[in-house]
Amino acid sequence: MATMTAAQRREQARVEYDAFLKSCPTNQLLDRISDKWVSLVVSALAPGPLRYSDLGRKIAGVSPKMLTQTLRSLERDGLLDRTVTPSVPVRVDYELTALGQNLALLLTAVKDWAETHFDEVREARERYDTEGADS
Amino acid sequence: MATMTAAQRREQARVEYDAFLKSCPTNQLLDRISDKWVSLVVSALAPGPLRYSDLGRKIAGVSPKMLTQTLRSLERDGLLDRTVTPSVPVRVDYELTALGQNLALLLTAVKDWAETHFDEVREARERYDTEGADS
């Protein structure tokens, strides 16, 4: 049957659209910086190199799994370097690459924007919440 | 007993950290633009106002639920205006506020960064994937 349900059409559109989004650099980067831990790790590393457990302590509340996972993906994308020193207790240092520093800059821009406009957003929220409450 | 298990300490740290993050404007904005649909809606609306169903069609693959949910949160944050025209079939238009346009600008900056550095990321990925494969 040539007729598709609305759900089927939407599903098809979604798949195509997802494929399109995946091929889009903007969206890929957006996915990167959207990740909660990515931004935290990059920020933590911005001042200088840190060891694995230092990161774990500095970020406070990250599970080893997510820390490793985040570090791996950032390393893969060439945003940070992983240096292993095979001493008696193994020592691993992580530091941002030039590209990583660059991303940190972008995060800073986001941060600046946030701080600049945060009051407006807060006011808008209060207005919105209030006008709904008093009826 | 005054002694806490490692899990308890981590849990406490996580709660405190979450509270800290919630109070941080940067993180709130990051949460905003991280949302997959938020960026798409803002981009779709950047050129000009659109109706509800136009948005649904332009974004292709969004469920009515997420579309509404996204629009509501953006409206609450004062990023877009919702205009209801009570004609026979109800008509609702959405358009970015000045603040919303501003956010669109930020997304554009992210986009520019992405397009500028995407090649480097892609190369880094290929390098990473290759060196792992040939052993």
Add this chain to the structure above:
DNA sequence: CTGGATCCCACAGGATACTG
């Protein structure tokens, strides 16, 4: 046409224990 309400499931991500 524009949504609200509900059910439901996949999957990201946290806790935990174990290994080089």
Add this chain to the structure above:
DNA sequence: CAGTATCCTGTGGGATCCAG
């Protein structure tokens, strides 16, 4: 110390039906 493997839960988000 620096992870890896496993399990398990929370929740984001899609499908579906209903209402103004």
